[in-house]
Amino acid sequence: MLHVYNTLSKQKEPFEPANPPFVGMYVCGPTVYDDPHLGHAKSYVSFDVIVRFLRALKYKVRYVQNITDVGHLLEDSEDGEDRIIKKAKLEKVEPIEIAQKYERHYFHDMDLLNNLRPDISCRASGYIPEMIELVKTLLDKGYAYENEGNVYFDIAKFEGYGKLSGRKIEDLLEGVRDTVAEGKRHSADFALWKKADPQHIMQWLSPWGRGYPGWHLECSVMSMKYLGESIDIHGGGLDNQFPHHECEIAQSEAATGKPFVKYWLHNNMVTINGQKMSKSLGNFKALPDLFETYGSMVIRFFILQGHYRSPQDFSDQALDAAKAGFTRLSKIVQDIRSRIGETVQNLEDSELSEPWKGYKQKFYEYMEDDFNTAGAVSVLFDMAKESQARLQSSPEKTDLECADKLFHALGESILGLAFKSENAVSGTGTAESELVEFLLELRQDFRAKKDWAASDAIRDRLGDMGILVEDGKDGASWRKA
RNA sequence: GGCGGCGUAGCCAAGUGGCUAAGGCAGAGGUCUGCAAAACCUUUAUUCAGCGGUUCAAAUCCGCUCGCCGCCUCCA
Numbered sequence: 001m002l003h004v005y006n007t008l009s010k011q012k013e014p015f016e017p018a019n020p021p022f023v024g025m026y027v028c029g030p031t032v033y034d035d036p037h038l039g040h041a042k043s044y045v046s047f048d049v050i051v052r053f054l055r056a057l058k059y060k061v062r063y064v065q066n067i068t069d070v071g072h073l074l075e076d077s078e079d080g081e082d083r084i085i086k087k088a089k090l091e092k093v094e095p096i097e098i099a100q101k102y103e104r105h106y107f108h109d110m111d112l113l114n115n116l117r118p119d120i121s122c123r124a125s126g127y128i129p130e131m132i133e134l135v136k137t138l139l140d141k142g143y144a145y146e147n148e149g150n151v152y153f154d155i156a157k158f159e160g161y162g163k164l165s166g167r168k169i170e171d172l173l174e175g176v177r178d179t180v181a182e183g184k185r186h187s188a189d190f191a192l193w194k195k196a197d198p199q200h201i202m203q204w205l206s207p208w209g210r211g212y213p214g215w216h217l218e219c220s221v222m223s224m225k226y227l228g229e230s231i232d233i234h235g236g237g238l239d240n241q242f243p244h245h246e247c248e249i250a251q252s253e254a255a256t257g258k259p260f261v262k263y264w265l266h267n268n269m270v271t272i273n274g275q276k277m278s279k280s281l282g283n284f285k286a287l288p289d290l291f292e293t294y295g296s297m298v299i300r301f302f303i304l305q306g307h308y309r310s311p312q313d314f315s316d317q318a319l320d321a322a323k324a325g326f327t328r329l330s331k332i333v334q335d336i337r338s339r340i341g342e343t344v345q346n347l348e349d350s351e352l353s354e355p356w357k358g359y360k361q362k363f364y365e366y367m368e369d370d371f372n373t374a375g376a377v378s379v380l381f382d383m384a385k386e387s388q389a390r391l392q393s394s395p396e397k398t399d400l401e402c403a404d405k406l407f408h409a410l411g412e413s414i415l416g417l418a419f420k421s422e423n424a425v426s427g428t429g430t431a432e433s434e435l436v437e438f439l440l441e442l443r444q445d446f447r448a449k450k451d452w453a454a455s456d457a458i459r460d461r462l463g464d465m466g467i468l469v470e471d472g473k474d475g476a477s478w479r480k481a
Numbered sequence: 482g483g484c485g486g487c488g489u490a491g492c493c494a495a496g497u498g499g500c501u502a503a504g505g506c507a508g509a510g511g512u513c514u515g516c517a518a519a520a521c522c523u524u525u526a527u528u529c530a531g532c533g534g535u536u537c538a539a540a541u542c543c544g545c546u547c548g549c550c551g552c553c554u555c556c557a
Contacts, residue, residue: 028557029557030557031555031556036557038557039556039557040557041557042557043557044557046557047557083556165484165485165552165553166484166485167552167553168483168484215555237556237557238485238486238551238552238557239551239552239556239557240556240557241485241551242484242552242553243552243553243554244556266557267557268486268487268550268551269550269551269556270557271549271550271551274549274550275549275550276550276551278556302493305493305494305495305504305505306493306494307494307495309486310486310487310494310495311487311550311551312493312494313493315492315493317491317492317506317507318494318506319493320506321492321493321505321506321507324506324507325504325505325506328505328519329505331519331520332520366495372495372496374494374495374496374503374504374505375495375503375504377504377505378494378503378505379504380504381504381505382503382504388520388521389521392521447515450515452515452516455515455516456516456517459518463518468518468519469517469518470517470518470519470520471516471517471519472519472520477519
């Protein structure tokens with residue numbers, strides 16, 4: 001039985017979707033104004049594994065994720081500028097060009113991390129009419145008020161405000177910044193619709209004049225459109241718990257009168273060498289750079305060695321360790337596959353023998369306990385050890401087939417690891433592999449003559465080129481470092 | 482200032498009332514090998530930031546202290 005930690009109740013609860021086997025899941029997507037970074041990787045890898053595991057449990061998941069390409073305000077700034085517009089001015093292009101460029105970068109990097117695409121990826125800019133409808137409803141029901149082209153949500157009217165983040169309206173008054181936006185009744189009232197200056201580049205016609213939507217609106221509108229008024233799972237970063245998710249709850253529940261989300265799941269944040277990752281500290285890690293250094297699968301593997309609700313610290317030492325561990329795992333899986341020739345990943349569960357059956361069960365127990373991927377990964381290493389022992393003796397073919405099946409079902413399908421990564425052996429038949437094979441044949445002749453100097457020279461030169469040569473019982477093998 | 486979280490071996494990291502405190506990396510010793518690499522075996526926390534308390538029993542619950550982090554303004 002799957003248990004998940006619900007931020008709303010602050011405890012683990014049995015997972016019971018409203019209409020099994022269907023599960024509606026919404027995860028806050030990125031604001032596309034810059035390259036994706038390590039924080040995105042942790043968040044979206046975490047939710048990707050959650051989706052994959054729910055599907056392994058036979059749930060029919062509809063996974064919706066937004067792309068914020070409008071409305072993400074630098075709140076209350078005088079010019080009402082948003083981050084995308086700021087960047088567009090900087091690069092002297094249309095805001096939508098910025099949004100689409102970084103949306104492509106986002107998906108490119110998520111693909112490299114082996115994250116499944118959401119079933120529905122929706123851009124906020126495509127749902128302005130629906131947002132206006134929601135604002136109208138809130139005005140009609142008395143939860144919102146208009147003031148000179150701006151519409152605000154009246155948090156005092158919504159009883160449950162603060163139930164997710166544990167905040168009280170009275171406390172919110174204390175931390176008030178010096179300037180309360182013009183026309184707000186309460187400093188914590190949030191914008192549903194903002195008036196736009198004539199020169200503002202992104203604006204739409206609304207019943208309240210020309211303007212643009214408040215940031216929180218998009219998630220309520222798009223999740224309700226595709227998943228219904230009450231959704232099973234809403235995920236996102238812990239940093240969005242307040243105010244973003246709190247505001248989503250307020251506006252959604254005020255509008256529908258129904259509970260908005262059954263299970264709120266929040267992933268924790270990333271630190272770099274123990275420090276917050278931020279541009280101002282100069283320790284900001286963009287994904288393309290990290291992929292260059294470590295490979296995208298190592299980043300994914302490292303993330304999975306932690307828990308999604310724990311903060312995770314990145315350092316070169318930790319990533320090097322993850323790389324070494326993942327390489328070992330990949331190598332064993334590749335060895336198994338080359339030994340049995342053809343993979344038999346469609347082996348039925350009932351055909352699993354011991355101890356393989358036990359590994360699968362243990363893996364599932366970890367995952368069913370609030371997606372404990374760190375524990376699940378440890379099972380992969382148990383399997384690796386077991387497999388290695390068998391490979392070295394004379395293995396039963398069925399054991400290797402069981403191992404192969406499990407590495408595929410658990411490691412690849414559920415955890416989303418790709419054991420034949422970009423670091424794997426080059427394909428046969430390429431000029432490169434032909435050359436390496438030829439050099440190794442020459443080297444074998446030198447070795448037969450015990451000409452160790454020549455033999456080692458070949459190995460060293462290949463090593464310099466990033467090709468590792470390893471001598472085994474059946475001759476030398478090679479792979480890229 | 483308000484709210485919340487964390488502190489487990491050299492590093493990363495599970496475990497959150499009771500078997501010998503997972504796993505990975507690094508280290509040490511050994512097997513194998515022309516050497517190297519890889520792999521395998523053995524080994525590495527009487528102890529879970531510190532101090533007090535509750536309990537037959539706590540890394541796990543409570544209190545205090547120290548350190549770190551997040552949110553309260555945009556952030557995954």
